[in-house]
Amino acid sequence: xxxxxxxxxxxxxxxxxxxxxxxxxxxxxxxxxxxxxxxxxxxxxxxxxxxxxxxxxxxxxxxxxxxxxxxxxxxxxxxxxxxxxxxxxxxxxxxxxxxxxxxxxxxxxxxxxxxxxxxxxxxxxxxxxxxxxxxxxxxxxxxxxxxxxxxxxxxxxxxxxxxxxxxxxxxxxxxxxxxxxxxxxxxxxxxxxxxxxxxxxxxxxxxxxxxxxxxxxxxxxxxxxxxxxxxxxxxxxxxxxxxxxxxxxxxxxxxxxxxxxxxxxxxxxxxxxxxxxxxxxxxxxxxxxxxxxxxxxxxxxxxxxxxxxxxxxxxxxxxx
Amino acid sequence: xxxxxxxxxxxxxxxxxxxxxxxxxxxxxxxxxxxxxxxxxxxxxxxxxxxxxxxxxxxxxxxxxxxxxxxxxxxxxxxxxxxxxxxxxxxxxxxxxxxxxxxxxxxxxxxxxxxxxxxxxxxxxxxxxxxxxxxxxxxxxxxxxxxxxxxxxxxxxxxxxxxxxxxxxxxxxxxxxxxxxxxxxxxxxxxxxxxxxxxxxxxxxxxxxxxxxxxxxxxxxxxxxxxxxxxxxxxxxxxxxxxxxxxxxxxxxxxxxxxxxxxxxxxxxx
Numbered sequence: 369x370x371x372x373x374x375x376x377x378x379x380x381x382x383x384x385x386x387x388x389x390x391x392x393x394x395x396x397x398x399x400x401x402x403x404x405x406x407x408x409x410x411x412x413x414x415x416x417x418x419x420x421x422x423x424x425x426x427x428x429x430x431x432x433x434x435x436x437x438x439x440x441x442x443x444x445x446x447x448x449x450x451x452x453x454x455x456x457x458x459x460x461x462x463x464x465x466x467x468x469x470x471x472x473x474x475x476x477x478x479x480x481x482x483x484x485x486x487x488x489x490x491x492x493x494x495x496x497x498x499x500x501x502x503x504x505x506x507x508x509x510x511x512x513x514x515x516x517x518x519x520x521x522x523x524x525x526x527x528x529x530x531x532x533x534x535x536x537x538x539x540x541x542x543x544x545x546x547x548x549x550x551x552x553x554x555x556x557x558x559x560x561x562x563x564x565x566x567x568x569x570x571x572x573x574x575x576x577x578x579x580x581x582x583x584x585x586x587x588x589x590x591x592x593x594x595x596x597x598x599x600x601x602x603x604x605x606x607x608x609x610x611x612x613x614x615x616x617x618x619x620x621x622x623x624x625x626x627x628x629x630x631x632x633x634x635x636x637x638x639x640x641x642x643x644x645x646x647x648x649x650x651x652x653x654x655x656x657x658x659x660x661x662x663x664x665x666x667x668x669x670x671x672x673x674x675x676x677x678x679x680x681x682x683x684x685x686x687x688x
Numbered sequence: 689x690x691x692x693x694x695x696x697x698x699x700x701x702x703x704x705x706x707x708x709x710x711x712x713x714x715x716x717x718x719x720x721x722x723x724x725x726x727x728x729x730x731x732x733x734x735x736x737x738x739x740x741x742x743x744x745x746x747x748x749x750x751x752x753x754x755x756x757x758x759x760x761x762x763x764x765x766x767x768x769x770x771x772x773x774x775x776x777x778x779x780x781x782x783x784x785x786x787x788x789x790x791x792x793x794x795x796x797x798x799x800x801x802x803x804x805x806x807x808x809x810x811x812x813x814x815x816x817x818x819x820x821x822x823x824x825x826x827x828x829x830x831x832x833x834x835x836x837x838x839x840x841x842x843x844x845x846x847x848x849x850x851x852x853x854x855x856x857x858x859x860x861x862x863x864x865x866x867x868x869x870x871x872x873x874x875x876x877x878x879x880x881x882x883x884x885x886x887x888x889x890x891x892x893x894x895x896x897x898x899x900x901x902x903x904x905x906x907x908x909x910x911x912x913x914x915x916x917x918x919x920x921x922x923x924x925x926x927x928x929x930x931x932x933x934x935x936x937x938x939x940x941x942x943x944x945x946x947x948x949x950x951x952x953x954x955x956x957x958x
Contacts, residue, residue, distance in 0.1 A: 546820075546821055547820050547821075549823050549824060549825065550819065550820045550821060550822055550823060550824055551811050551815075551816065551817070551819065551822065551824045551827065552817050552818075552819070552820045553820070553824070554804075554807075554808060554811070554824045555808070555811075555815075555817070558797060558800075558808050561797040561798070561799060561800065562795065562796070562797050564795070565795050565796065565797065566808075567778070567779045567780045567783075568757065568759070568779050568780070568783055568788075568789055568791075568795075569780075569783055569788075569808065569809050569812045569866065569870055570780050570781075570783030570784045570812040570813070570815075570870060571780055571812055571815070572778075572780045572781075573780070575817070576817065579817065
């Protein structure tokens with residue numbers, strides 16, 4: 369238990385050192401990965417803990433990203449303390465609304481109908497004046513953290529932005545770990561294991577699933593918000609099914625139902641993307657093969673590796 | 689709410705009103721397309737009594753229990769709980785008013801410990817979903833209740849076991865503990881003895897006898913020794929209809945039952 373905590377702190381320490389290297393390219397890359405890690409954790413709440421395989425999670429990421437761009441004045445900084453809660457709240461609201469419909473379905477139908485809603489959202493931003501078409505919108509000025517004249521940190525400063533993202537990652541991780549230990553979280557895990565039994569024990573599972581769906585949408589919105597702030601522009605691609613598929617792959621690669629796994633999955637995914645892209649133009653082919661192999665040979669994802677090592681060590685010890 | 693607390697008082701004082709009808713099925717019918725799985729079935733579950741549903745495979749016993757528990761809406765007919773029409777309530781709502789059930793096929797959370805299975809059942813009685821920052825493991829009342837129910841169902845030695853690795857009989861006991869933890873006044877038990885050894889069966893019969901005084905129990909069961917050991921009333925179903933209903937002695941003596949059912953069932957020795 370303590371060893372686990374120590375490992376997490378070491379990992380956090382290493383992440384905290386990244387901006388100190390002064391390598392602006394890598395700092396931005398890791399920052400982007402951290403954002404995706406938040407996104408992956410938010411999806412894991414649904415896929416890994418509640419048993420709801422959503423194939424449209426990018427919609428909530430994108431809604432928040434567009435919300436920042438739209439809520440910010442064109443040539444002035446918006447207040448972080450307004451646009452962050454507003455965009456995250458909007459994502460959660462959209463998820464709540466969509467959840468009312470999609471949660472009436474199960475299994476493959478759920479996958480399809482979440483995808484359908486995400487596509488709907490994609491075309492809303494792609495084809496209406498709201499989203500600025502396929503080119504998207506620029507976020508010219510990043511939000512300011514100013515509170516009555518005092519500026520605690522500056523998101524225009526790459527280091528500050530990086531640490532802000534890292535802090536959000538830690539906050540989301542702590543929030544989710546805490547929730548999963550609560551009676552509410554136990555009900556979600558019960559629903560994943562045996563929803564029918566939960567109902568016969570008096571749980572109106574729909575309400576719990578709806579709460580989880582809205583919560584996951586809101587947390588995904590945090591990631592979308594940060595993404596827009598890091599890159600300074602938003603495009604409909606953020607809501608595309610590729611994006612929904614990518615985050616699902618991160619969760620699967622990392623190991624469903626494990627928050628650290630989701631973070632690790634995000635790192636593995638972006639890492640592979642970067643490395644394979646330097647090798648070949650057809651990096652997606654390599655990437656796809658690796659993912660197929662991972663699913664075949666490591667069904668529990670990265671999160672299953674420590675258990676496997678432990679077991680093989682114990683197994684080896686007892687045989688000799 | 690007053691109804692529930694009254695019931696709790698009655699249960700606590702150990703003087704249940706004799707003959708109090710808790711759950712009544714009034715001519716319930718269930719059709720699956722052209723097939724009539726249950727036709728005009730009437731069942732009256734009384735506090736302090738064990739009511740056994742008998743019948744050959746395919747007689748409609750499970751369909752009947754599914755309609756009573758809310759897993760399956762009846763096509764026709766009415767279900768009353770303490771005189772109130774509950775035909776439209778879902779399974780979850782019926783659980784909350786005090787109707788609990790176990791399943792023919794073991795239906796538990798196999799990756800959870802025994803304690804967590806039953807704790808979840810107990811937690812369902814006080815759902816405070818908005819308290820997302822409290823820890824489930826610190827809800828002492830739910831843990832205490834779960835432990836008491838596990839003890840009552842005879843699983844006290846396996847509290848911390850992963851439920852998926854328990855023996856079949858122990859998993860059936862776990863199901864009983866889960867029903868108990870929901871404070872069910874009406875217990876619908878679908879073949880709780882199925883697949884149990886004789887020793888385990890005897891234990892379960894003891895558990896049922898202990899639970900009987902304060903509750904109404906509906907039992908679907910094939911183990912005849914157990915049936916006659918606990919039954920106060922037996923309803924025999926054939927082809928989705930009630931053939932005969934009455935005290936065990938009447939059923940034993942019934943010519944119609946012998947012809948329709950007992951004659952075809954080799955395992956039946958009376």
